[in-house]
Amino acid sequence: MTDDVGQLFQAALTHQAAGRTRDAEIALGSILAVEPGHAEAIHMLGLLAFLRGDYAVAARLMRHSIALAVQPPTHFWSNLGETCRRIGLMDEALECCRKAVATDPDNASAHLNLGLTLRGSGDPAAAAAAFQDAIRCNPGLWRAHTSRASALAAAGRTDEGIRCLDAASALLGDDPDRLSTAAGTWVELGRPTEAVECYRRALAIRPGDAEILNSLGVLFDRAGRKMAAIEVYGKAIAAAPGLGHLYSNLGNVLRDIGNWPEALAHYRRALELRPDLFVTQSNILFTRLFDPAATGADLLAEARSWEAGRGTPAVRPPPASGPDRRLRVGYVSPDFKEHAVTFFVEPLLRAHDRRRVEVFCYSDTLRPDDTTKRLRALADGWRDTLGVDDARLAEMIRADGIDVLVDLAGHTAGNRLLAMAGRPAPVQVSFILGYGGTTGLSWMDAIVTDAVLTPPGFESHFSEKVIRLPGVFAAFQPRESWPEVFPLPDGPPLLGCFTDPARVDGGQVELWRRVLEAMPDARILFKHASYDSPDMAGHWRRLFGKVADRAIFEGVPGGWGANMDVYGRVTVMLDSWPASSASASVIMLWMGLPVVTLAGGHANQRFTASILTAAGLSDLAAIDGDGYVRLITTLAGDRRRLADLRATLRDRVRNSPLTDAEAYARGVEAAYRALWRDACGA
The missing domain is CATH 3.40.50.11380 (Rossmann fold)
Structure with missing residues (x-):
């Protein structure tokens, strides 16, 4: 390299470090005018293309630089590997990353890139080992610690992941980005308390950061703290009203508390801002299932719109020979x-x-x-x-x-x-x-x-x-750990609904109010993990108005395995509507409890009707609201039939198509x- 070329290359490095991309490209062009085969200059042009997101051009330039170099240095292979990973060329990415590590086994960045590529290839265990090698080379490389903890979580080695992230806590300092990344990893490890602490520390340094607020909202949502999530998402939207995914995430919470009309409005606003949010389009389709007025034809029309504008569908590949082979x-x-x-x-x-x-x-x-x-x-x-x-x-x-x-x-x-x-x-x-x-x-x-x-x-x-x-x-496959059927309880009827409240709308609550008004001594027990959150329980209790004192809301502390005795407290189970239940209804029957459903006009409203039919209990599927209320009140007052069902339901299910795998x-x-x-x- 001549002195002039060396000076030009140094100038290009300086420009690039200062963010003066165009000046860096001019300097590199001057080098190539003198030395067209200057591998470092060509590689750096590829790196600049990478930084502006033009990965295809970056990969082409980086491959050319490697072909020109007598002994390609580590960063040539590592950068090309990272570029190939970004565009989904995973086999080439792995080959390049492995060559980078072989060229310089003590290069932490090379091991980090290999780990990221292995993770993207679906091998979290191998990725964790590569991240460990990166930590060996540079114990202060915080991203290697968080990436390893995440990979360990994906590999099912949660305890190791927790120890790994704990050990890296001192590296986070007061950097909001590092704290936010660590918080996301704590979520993957199932440690929400540590995640909330990291997000709060990040927000103390950078208050009003919409993305950090969004991440905290996602965490609150997953933890069942729906009202807290709504508040945080509201702050995020106020800080950055042009970010579509914020509206989509708020829509998820609104759907979960039964407010599907507002959820749909937020999803549609998200798509106005970000038409490429495919997950939001799926959320709209899922939420339309909870619209009691939606018909099967409506749902199909909405679903078909999801594909519109995505180009020509791929052609079905020809099947391999052999119509009767394995x-x-x-x-x-x-x-x-x-x-x-x-x-x-x-x-x-x-x-x-x-x-x-x-x-x-x-x-x-x-x-x-x-x-x-x-x-x-x-x-x-x-x-x-x-x-x-x-x-x-x-x-x-x-x-x-x-x-x-x-x-x-x-x-x-x-x-x-x-x-x-x-x-x-x-x-x-x-x-x-x-x-x-x-x-x-x-x-x-x-x-x-x-x-x-x-x-x-x-x-x-x-x-x-x-x-x-x-x-x-x-x-269906019942769990061997589930208890035997409990005796029919004495006393006034306790009805039960153990399904996700997101499946319920105001019309269903009105039917349940009618049931309670028709049965003055009855109560309804609502039990679901969502009610572990007091604000969720309070929200749903208020919807029952003057009969709210007879609507009981319980969470599921310790999981359902620790709460199976609840099936001994209830006499009749109530299916959800406008979205019917599947697994919950089979469990109810297995535990000797009849369930009453309202069979609607499309498939999502008919799961329990299908299950009841398979068990020989199709008479417990109503076709309208009046029939639903009448079935519940009649069955709850018929202790002879309830006792017979307690004694026979499990065998009936066991000998039905429901368990004939x-x-x-x-x-x-x-x-x-x-x-x-x-x-x-x-």
């Missing part, structure tokens, strides 16, 4: 953990005939638990996909050769529907149990349901082909086979 089936879910959906998913995975299907699970699960471990053991192939972008997830699915890809989330939180837009599998199926409605997406071929959820004529509510299983929409799995496999044969043209 199928590779992939299940995609953010809920492979202790969750309502897994009561139905676990028996299916367990009962699948491995001669007919090979099972892969793509788990987007935050904080894996013991249920995750059980499900992992039931899969032939397991992929941790949390943090993996849509393009990379689609690549993983293609690489696994999946024939039938099954979405278990629909438009609920954490869904990966966009990863399926590229058609990574020849047949793509949605299960109704996770969402309760149509996806509205052209790239989803079929939806698995039953004849009660979707009776004849409901086909017009779905963009997908409707596949009705012969028994019930899903089989083998029959359910055969029906599902037959549906997959029929769809596959159609795709093969057989």
